Amino acid sequence: MTLTHDTPTTPAAGRGLDADVDGESLTTLGASLRAALDGPFAVERAAARRAFPAEGMLRPVHYGVDESREWTLARLRELSARGFGSSGVPERAGAHADPLAAVVTFETLAHGDLSVTIKSGVQFGLFGGAVTNLGTAWHHDTFLPSITSMELLGGFAMTELGHGSDVASLETTLTYLPETDEIEVHTPNSAATKAYIGNAARDGHMAAVFGQLIVDGKSHGVHTVLVPLRDEHGKDLPGITTGDHGHKGGLLGVDNGTIAFDHVRVPRRMLLDRYGGIDDTGAYRSEIADPNRRFFTMLGTLVRGRVCVGGAGAVAARRALSIATRHALRRRQFPAPGRPEGVLLLDYVVHQRRLLPLLARSYALGYAQNELVAALVAVQGDAPSTERDQRELETLAAGMKAMQTWFANHAVEEAREACGGAGYMSDNVLTGLRGDVDIFATFEGDNTVLMQLVTKGLLTDYRQAWSALDRGGVVAATTRAVGEMVMERTAAGLMLDRLAATARRRPEETTLVDRGWHALMFEERERHSLESLARRMRAAGKAEGDAFESFNRLGPHVQFVARAHLERVMLAATVDAISRVEDAETRDVLERVCSLYALTSIAADRAWYLEHHRISGGRSKAIGDQIDALCRELRPHALALVEGLGVPAQWLGAAILED
Amino acid sequence: MTLTHDTPTTPAAGRGLDADVDGESLTTLGASLRAALDGPFAVERAAARRAFPAEGMLRPVHYGVDESREWTLARLRELSARGFGSSGVPERAGAHADPLAAVVTFETLAHGDLSVTIKSGVQFGLFGGAVTNLGTAWHHDTFLPSITSMELLGGFAMTELGHGSDVASLETTLTYLPETDEIEVHTPNSAATKAYIGNAARDGHMAAVFGQLIVDGKSHGVHTVLVPLRDEHGKDLPGITTGDHGHKGGLLGVDNGTIAFDHVRVPRRMLLDRYGGIDDTGAYRSEIADPNRRFFTMLGTLVRGRVCVGGAGAVAARRALSIATRHALRRRQFPAPGRPEGVLLLDYVVHQRRLLPLLARSYALGYAQNELVAALVAVQGDAPSTERDQRELETLAAGMKAMQTWFANHAVEEAREACGGAGYMSDNVLTGLRGDVDIFATFEGDNTVLMQLVTKGLLTDYRQAWSALDRGGVVAATTRAVGEMVMERTAAGLMLDRLAATARRRPEETTLVDRGWHALMFEERERHSLESLARRMRAAGKAEGDAFESFNRLGPHVQFVARAHLERVMLAATVDAISRVEDAETRDVLERVCSLYALTSIAADRAWYLEHHRISGGRSKAIGDQIDALCRELRPHALALVEGLGVPAQWLGAAILED
Known part of the structure; x- marks a missing residue:
């Protein structure tokens, strides 16, 4: 049952070096894979890599809290002065916002010290973003110049x-x-008490504070107001009490703290009143009448932060996998027949199974992230967009943030273990990455809660599709048709659906690397689980008894649907991206990468496929061997695959790779 | 398909407190569960908990490398002076070695600072253990008094x-x-260069150095010699160059470093010559003629270290799960119908699924660890034991070390995420635990390599069983009979096999909480995967071509077999332990714990069971609901279950649980 792809892969041995791509020597294939993964943003990303300073990117590993904070602030000021940091944030009212520049800058920063990255996110993305997105012209003109110049440091006190x-x-x-x-x-x-607020413990002189706005005794829900925190000597202003969280599991350079307010008064105009404010007569007014819709509109402005955090998590995973894979190409273990000098770590099948599927998944996540960034640019750029575009962006951003940050935690830990004792030494970078990226699974939205948001979005689409069909009088509308309406909104989704159609009639007769079969399996997993959840939701809504418990029991199913959806989005994005690759060898390698991603995902859920009669037992058993075969085929390209992930070798900073 | 256990569980509400068990107030059920999990060593463990000082157990979270090392050494000296630390290590030749005291002390230390724990392991377990186990009377008399008193600190330079x-x-x-x-x-x-050696960077004045012993130009394989490292001022002695690994991902209080030797000479008697040495004529002599057997006999003395590390990993997991579960019993989230004040975190099914199966697995691991400790005491205690006992102990110690330390990493990370942002603050203990326990998966044997050892041991037994049957003329011996001979060596194994027999005829007609069915599923998984691996091994041995690659491809299968074996050992130990519990409610709760462990294990491999026609698709689909039901049934006992894990509440040290 184990089959190889039709196109033979040429051996990587003896390939020439293409000197100085992004300032480093890459193999031809590596350069091509990198361009393919950078995708539609290849120009911007390559430019950022060239411009970004490679030296001094890593904080000394022994720095404690105080030294780390000093160092981080100084680095951010330097980087900001050189044009990194605030890019994409407008400097005054009416100035051009550039979401792409903001995202690419954040991603590039994440190749260095993650405290600097996150502190930039607090200052420019969250604090600056709140002023930009929730404020109006006066706020923009008054505060954005000193925010972008870092004269005014602030927190996001939600x-x-x-x-x-x-x-x-x-x-x-x-x-x-x-x-x-x-x-x-x-x-x-x-x-x-406001808690875990970046810039609150030490550096922040102002905060965007979220709270219940009460006008004339009536609460209008959560709004945001700018509140000065400290005087020019850094002391808390009257009524303000800041606290310091001190030492954390990572990100020591970010000064997270608490803020409590004791009847602190600010002028009315400090209220960020784009979506709701108080007029000169002292009356509340908002263009959005529905308080619930207003609340979600305000929260929707957080979307860029989630796109950035997911992207930075992906970069952390790429850095760790780059270090572990390069190490596995140098380190030898037990001698074996024909290998008296010892076997290279990456020649062990168990080690290949540990690292190569993670590389493949990094690619699939990267292609999906590219689509997410494109959606962000479309919605937050200058062209008009619909409310549905906005909502779909939010759903995808929530889901991709969760998928990428969970993956980052898993990948960094596997990389650490794959490097053995050396992986535990701080000068090999991995443990620092691990500590820093840990909290990515929680901040900007707890991952489990974000996955609920994804499924909620899908169920909303599902209900709308149902009622649209209903209005059209299509009484016999099958749930399958509804599922299709929900799933195939994007060009990539349509391409995947066409592929799935090729395998639908005789799925068991396809090979295990048949892309149509992968497409079919991913679509079926999402559609069926979504439809059955919708049914269970309707039943729960009608059930007697404790309403909370009726829905509570669906929790694991809700998580499954979100994951199935995002896996399918990743596959569609990967297939679509590969279709644009012109170089035959690059495409050939990426097809294997895509198969390895797809089969690893199917293998993880193969019990589900068996239970739902989507695959036979024999076919299911064969998947493991096919994954091994793909690992074997990709093994010669391991270095190029790592180069393709786009982390310049001179930025890795792991002592283990030097000498 | 979802069924509950026959015996109804009485609600936990309103249960009285049994004051001052081990110095804390426990629920009656919690105290009973704790005694049941402490098992045959309940007396020793309870005594250790009472004797161990609760105050000052946690290192200040902001300490850097130097402060951490100072603090750790000082704490170890204090604890050692109070009778902790060196317990179990004999103080001179012929003195009584007490493996149980050594293990219980190490476990108890692991409730505090893991740097102290590991430094004690380096000093007493590894350095002192090498002298004890590899040395002879002169070494014992000369060095053990100053090792146990900590006058002489040393490293284990392997x-x-x-x-x-x-x-x-x-x-x-x-x-x-x-x-x-x-x-x-x-x-x-x-x-x-010797690397990652504890006590090498700063404190060690001697090391047990492993290297190839060359006598008269001939190498006799790896032996161990005691080499002084530093003078009385702490300076490297002539020919010695020590290095400092500095900052690590955790265990900052342990001074890991490198050692290089430049033609350093020591007297002949410094060779630890219990298993091989040089006589007065300058000739090599050993009671073990076969160099390979001699090598493994020497390595076999490492077994106590693995038992200790696995046990300490288990304690780290218990501490993390105790913190996260207690937090989930206090923290409220979104309001819901009937719960205007918010839902308790542990009332979310998704949160229950996150934590309760980990609690159940902690119990199963704990019962298996009890059997391992008993085996260690049997082999290293005063009673005679066979070489087979020794080898089985080594196999079980290797496997349990891997299972427990991987579990610890996973459990601590889940606990961190389950505590959200608070989980990331160092004063809530979890991130420090995470950093410390990370390397447990690597030191004292890389887990993946240890799992290979487990399977190697099983295959050896399997071959011996085959040839025994063959010698007996049993030509028609079924592989099943061979598998049984391999698996059912222990009393617990026999009990499990009897249980399995009750379900074998009509497995699909049992309930999902039928213990016989669990036993059958665990046995079938191990037996079938071991038998098929043995077949593939034979085929690989006969295959043409690259011999390494023929076996290399079996790597993932080798890992699966080891895991299947250890899961079965855990189930057998749990079933056996529960059979000794007299209190009806305690047994009732533990039966559910056992079912939750068993079903979670089966669920994780349910694709395997489906592929091998051991369960039907419908039954497989029902497992998830049954796991939910078990979580629901155990939810009222969450606090008692945590108490049962044996971590005194006053030792948890997490700020989040105070106030």
């Missing part, structure tokens, strides 16, 4: 000790006082 | 930069010089 994922329940109050035309910011109890 | 898992290929030479009756220790190249 999370409270008692309320993390549940933003709607924030307890901080923003009460309008008509007598003085001020807003009074107050922390009513200790659970309402 | 690993070299170029040779980690492959100990047989060590390149350091120990050359006998008859003219001066000395041994010359030499590092012939940089790859032969």
Whole structure:
């Protein structure tokens, strides 16, 4: 049953070097794979790699909290002065916002110190982003110049000790006082203390504070107000109490802290009032009448942060996999017949199975991230976009953030173990990466909660598709047709569906590397699990008894649907991207990469496929051997695959790779 | 298909507190579960918990490398002076060695700072253990008193930069010089530099150095010699060059470093010559003629270290799960119908699925660890034991070390994520645990390599069983009978086999919580995968072509067999332990714990069961709901289950649980 792809792969041995791509020597294939993975943003990414300084990117590993904070702030100021950091953030009202520049800059920063990356995200993405997206002209003109120049450092004070994922329940109050035309910011109890806020412990002089806006005794839901925190000497202003979280599991250079407000008053105009504010008569006014819709519109402005965090997580995984794979191409283990000097680590099948599927998944995630960035640029760029575009962007950003940051944690840990004892030494970078990237699974939205958002979005589409068919009088509409309407919105999705059609009639007669069969399996997994969840949701809605428990039981199913959806999006993006690759060898290698990704994903869920009669037992058993075969075929290209991930070798900084 | 156990569980609400068990207030059920999990060593463990000081157990989180090393050494000296640390290590020749005291002490230390734990392991377990187990009377009398009193600190210099898992290929030479009756220790190249050696960077004044013993120009394989490293001022002695690995991913209090030797000479008697040495005529002599057997006999003395590391990993997991579960019993999330104040985290099914199966697995691992400790005590205690007992102990110790330390890494990470942003703050302990326990998967034997050892041991038994049957003229011996001979050596194994027999005829008619069915599934997984591996091994041995590649391809299968074996050992140990529990409610809860462990294990491999026609698709689909049901049933006992894990609440040290 084990089959190889039709096109034979030429051996990688003896390939010439293509000197100085992005400032380093790459193999021809590596350069080509890198361009293919950079995709539509290859020009911007290559330019960023060339411009970004390679020296001094890594913080000394022994730095404690104070030294790390000093170092991080200084680096961010330097990088910012050289044009990194604030790129993409407009400097005044009406200035051009450039989401692509912002994302590419963030990704590139993530190749260096992640504290610098995250601190830039706090300052420019979150604090600057709140002013840009939630504020209006006065806020832009007054604050953006000093935010982009880093004269004014600020925090994004959303999370409270008692309320993390549940933003709607924030307890901080923003009460309008008509007598003085001020807003009074107050922390009513200790659970309402703002917590884990970057720039709060030390550097921030202002914060965008989220709380319940109360006007004339009536709450209008969560709004945001700018509140000065510290005086020119860095001391807390009257009514402000900041605290310091001190040492963390990583990101030591980011000064996370707490903020509590004791009846702190600011002028009314400090309210970021793009979506809702108080007019000169002291009355609340908003263009969005529905409070729920207003709330989600405001939260929707967070989407760029999620795109960035997911992208940075992906870069962390790529760095770790680059280090582990390059090490496995140098390190020898036990001697074996014909290998008296010892077997190269990467020649062990178990080691190939450990690293190569992760490389393949990195590619698939990268192609999907490219589509996400394109969607962000489309929605936040200058061209008009619909509310549906916005909502789809938010769903994809939430899901990709979760998938990439979970993957990053897993990949970095595998890379650490794959490097043995050396992997544990801090000067080999991996443990630092591991500590830094850990929290990516939580901040900017807890991954489990984000996956719920993804499925919620899919169910909304599903209901809309149902009712559209219903209105059209299509009584006999099959659920399958509905599923298709939900899934095939993108060009890549349509391409995948056409591929699936080729395998649908006789799926068991295809080979295990048949792309049509992969497409069919991914579509079936998503469609069936979504449809059955929709059915269970309807039943739960009608069930007697504890309504919470009725839905609570669907939790694992909800997670499964989100994952199935995102795996399918990744496959579609990969297939679509490969179709644009012109060089035959590059395409050939990427086809194997795609097969390895697809089969690893199918293998992980092969129980589901068996239970749902989508594959036979014999076919399921053969998948493992086919994965081994793909690993064997890709093994000669391991270096090129790592080069393709786009982390310049001179930036890796792992002592283990030097000498 | 979802069924509950026959015996109804009484609700936990309103249960009284049994004051002051091990110095803390426990629920009655928690105290009973703890005693059941402590098992045959309940007396020793309870005594250790009572005696161990709770205060000052955790290193300040912001300490850097130097402060951590100072603190760790000081703590170890204090604890050692109070009778912890060196317990179980004999103080002179002929003194009583107490493996149980050594293991229980190590486990108890692991409830505090893991740097202290590991440094104690380096000093007493590895360095002291080498002297005890590889040395003879003169070594014992000369060095053990100062080792146990910590006057003499030492390292265990086995690993070299170029040779980690492959100990047989060590390149350091120990050359006998008859003219001066000395041994010359030499590092012939940089790859032969001793690396990652605890106590080498700062504190060690001596090391047990492993290298190739050369006598009269002939190499006799790896032996061990004691070599002084530093003078009384802490400076390297002539010919010694120590290096410092500096900052690591964790265990900052352990001073790991490198050692290189430049023709360093020590007197002949410094050779640890229990299994091989040089007589007064300058000739090599050993009671073990076969060099290979001699090598493995020497390595076999490492077994206690693996038992200890696995046990400490298990404790790290228990600490993390205790913190996350207790937090989930306090923290509320989104409001829901009937729960306006928010839903308790542990009431979410997704959260239950995240934590409760890990709790169940902790119990199963704990029962298997108890059997391992009993085996260690039997082999290393005063009673006689066979070579087969020794080999089985080594196999089980290798496998349990791998299973427990991989589990620890996974469990601590899940616990971190389950605590959200708070989990990332160092004063909530989890990230420090995560960093410390990371390397447990590598040191004392890389887990992947250890799993190979397990399967190698099983295949040896399998071959012996075959040939025994063959000798007996049983021509028609079925492979099944052979598998049974391999698997059912222990009382617990026999009990499991009897259980399996009850389900064998009509497995699909049992309930999903039928213990006989679980037993059958676990046995079938191990037996079938072992038998098919044995067949593939025979075929690979006869195959033409590259012999390495023929076996290399079996790597993933080898890993699967080891895991299947250890899962079965865990189930057998759990079933056996529960059969000894007298209290009905405790047994009832533990039966559910056992079912949750068993079903989670079956669920993870349910594709395998489907592929091998061991379960039907419908039954496989029902497992998820049954796991949910078990989580629901165990949810009211969550606190008691955590108490049962045996980590005293006052030792947890997580800020998140205070107030």
